[in-house]
Amino acid sequence: METLQVVWFLLVGVLVIGYAILDGFDLGVGFWHLFAKKKSERSAFIESIEPFWDGNEVWLLTAGGALFAAFPPVYATVFSGLYLAMMLVLLGLIFRAVAIEFRNKVDSPGWTRAWDFAFAFGSILPSTLYGVAIGNILRGLELSAVGDYTGGFFALLNPFALVCGLVGLSMFALHGALYISMKLDGEVALKARKWAEKTWYVFLLLFMVAVGYGIKSCIHGIKAIPLVLVILALVSNAVVFALNKKAKAKPAFITSCLTIACVMLAVASALFPYMVPCTNNPEWGLTVFNSSSSQLTLTSMLVIALIGMPVVLGYSWFIHHVFRHKVKVEEER
Template sequence: MEALQIIWFLIIGILIIGYAILDGFDLGVGFWHLFAKKKGERTAFIHSIEPFWDGNEVWLVTAGGALFAAFPPVYATVFSGFYLAMMLVLLGLIFRAVGIEFRNKIESKTWVKVWDISFFVGSVLPTVVYGVAIGNLLQGLELDPIGDYTGSFFALLNPFALFCGVVGLAMFAHHGALYLSMKLEGEMAETASKWAQKAWYAFLFTLMPTLAYGVKFCISGDYRILPMIFIVLTLVVNSAAFMLNKKKKAKEAFLASSVTIAFLMLAVATALFPNMVPCTNNPEWSLTVFNSSSSQLTLLSMLIIAVIGMPIVLGYTYFIHRVFKDKVKVHKD
């Protein structure tokens, strides 16, 4: 049973990492969208993510479903506890999706402008909220015995959590810029590569103080060595991303950034483990991998579903990126 619970903790971790890497790049593209001044450039941005963004968001939907199925109390506590934050995420996801899909449907300056802004805001908002949510999970929440959140909305907007939000934004901005430099041609690819450099500095300078403070969550956890290793790996691979970008190896830099994201998420996961939602007012009420999981039969049935399904999913993801592997042209206008 314990093995199953740990496996499910890992699977959800993988789904969230998959989401962060994949939707991370199109959320990041959304962040840069308004920095491109020409209409043709912005159109190219949209084209570069058009065939993928929807599939990328399915990782979030699947992660949500898997969390609901494998750890129902965690799903219930987090989603109801972060109520307004979740509503903001929904608001953002709605506006960015509609922005991406509707922007190029009508030839009108105002129309395009409105959706450009909506794509930008809709990308930045969820990104920041994800970071804030992770910051709050690391610090723990005030809960009642059943696991209902008892704190206020504003308690969620504490300095550490907000810092994590900014880190998230910088991380995805870096990731998205590298994606653009890999996916676009000519001048625009150069610009994107420069953006990536700037975002890299922003990422590093916000990450360092956050880590300095966050170390206390690592060493207070049960597995203090693991998160430390992952943090070191994060920093190492992240530096590699910077070097590779400088050497104009866009693809490799993007991969390095993807691995950076994975390591940072693993650091968070191992710092939390075995907790999923630490309880601040009474540590015994914390929701853990072992006290909050579904039954053995459910975990086992779902594991079979995952074992059959996930390779197929990876197959689709690989296949679609192959079909659309060409670079996107930037039209001048």
Template sequence: MSLNDVWFLLIAVLWTGYFVLDGFDFGVGMLLPAVARDETDRRVALGTIGPVWDGNEVWLIVAGGATFAAFPEWYASLFSGFYLALLLVLVALILRGIALEYRNKIDDGRWRRVWDRILVGSSVAPALLFGVAFANLARGVPLDADHEYTGTLLTLLNPYALLGGVTLVALFALHGAVFLALKTSGDVRVRARTAAIRAGVAVVPLGGAFLLWTALGYGPSWLLVPVVIAAAALVVATVLAGRDRDGWAFTATVAAIVAVVVTLFGSLYPDVMPSSTDPAHSLTVTNAASTPYTLTIMTWVAAVFTPIVLAYQAWTFWVFRRRLDRSTVGTEVGLPPRRTEATAR
């Protein structure tokens, strides 16, 4: 296996980590109206991701940086061709961070409702756009001989890609609901379990159709294995969520996300950006890669710092491992204290 292949696998691992970790952040954000009935409930739900959401986004930054360094040609064609879609993702991620930080700055119900709506929208949008983007990569996009994207935004909005986007939204909703059930007690947990069952009922047929379309239409025959694993994991997660087995349900949604990423990246290899215009114009792990010297240096850097990052993030989750309820919200779960007239004075 060459370093080109190693870095293709590492980028797939980085995207897997991002979808697993920030996936439940997106799910919690988009499900906020369904699991919270008042401000205390909302603080309980948001308290589950308060200490970790910004750290989870680091996986996206590292995935983008690794793509730039390891496969600069892929990075250039991807970001130029998907420029508007990726700009919308960036705007949504910025708005999500602002909503999480600013909703408690003023003790006013209308103020919070505005930011909560922004939080819901900025949680759905990235999931939808990431699904559309990865589906288009699996399907292939129009590239010319210079590896320049020749399509338009409407080219990316094809039925297969839109199905991929909707599937990822439903998958993250299930993942976030199961995470909420795992991390909370009381009414929020009960509503989260109900939301998990509803999301599971939606994502099983959507995910099955999308992944089967991917395996049969754009990938080798062995992709049927992760497709079956993903479908089984989604069914198991839905069933376990209804039986109060939150930990195992969360494990099942993680397995489903891993299987989805394996299916998508497996449909690409040995390409990194297939050309629908002419296969000869496709970007591959060979013609899009950096020099061997660059990849060697990157490999040593990754070998040293990746365990440190993993250990730090594992420690963070361990520190904030307990369940939250209506009596445990505030600064101890990473949220700013709720401002009142008394505290203002």
């Protein structure tokens, strides 16, 4: 039974990492959408993610479904305690989806500008709130004996969580800039490399602040594996900077994927065996072992996952392979 519980902890982690890598770049593209001065550039940004963005968001839905089935008390605590934040995330994702579909439906500068702003807003809001949510879970929540969140909304806006929110935003912005430099060419790609270089410094500074603050205030103390993964993330991030400097867009983007994976693995290893630590009484915390479904449920789901995951991975690879070519930015007259 314990082996199954750990396996499902890892599987949920894989889904979250997959979402952070895949949806991370198109959320990052949405961030830079604000800084594109030409209409042709903004249109090219959206065209570069158009075949992927909805499929990327499926990873989030799958992760939520897996969490609900494998660890129901964790799902209940997180989604009820962070209810307002989750609704804001949903609002942002709705704005993104509608903006992509509607911005070209009416030939009007005001209409296009409004939906461009909605697209950027719908990208920045989830990027930040994901980090805030992870920061709060890392720090721990105030829970009752039955796992209900008892803290108020403003307790979620603590300094550590807000720093983590900025880490998430800067990490996705860097990832998105690298993706733009890989998918587009010419002047826009050069501009994106400069964006990536500037954002790299911001992400590094915020990440180091979050790590230092986390080690100081995290109730779990210092563990070897998270620290090793943090070091790997820093090394990988340094390689991203070097590759971006040399205009090696594709290797830089792939290395950025590795950096995000290391960051998320560091979070998971710092939490384990907890999934939701409790600040007011550690014994009330939700762990992998006290909040899982039955053995039958975990076993049945594992069989389904072993069949479904290769299909999802195969589809993701196929769609990115088919649309692997660069997007051309049209000349404005």
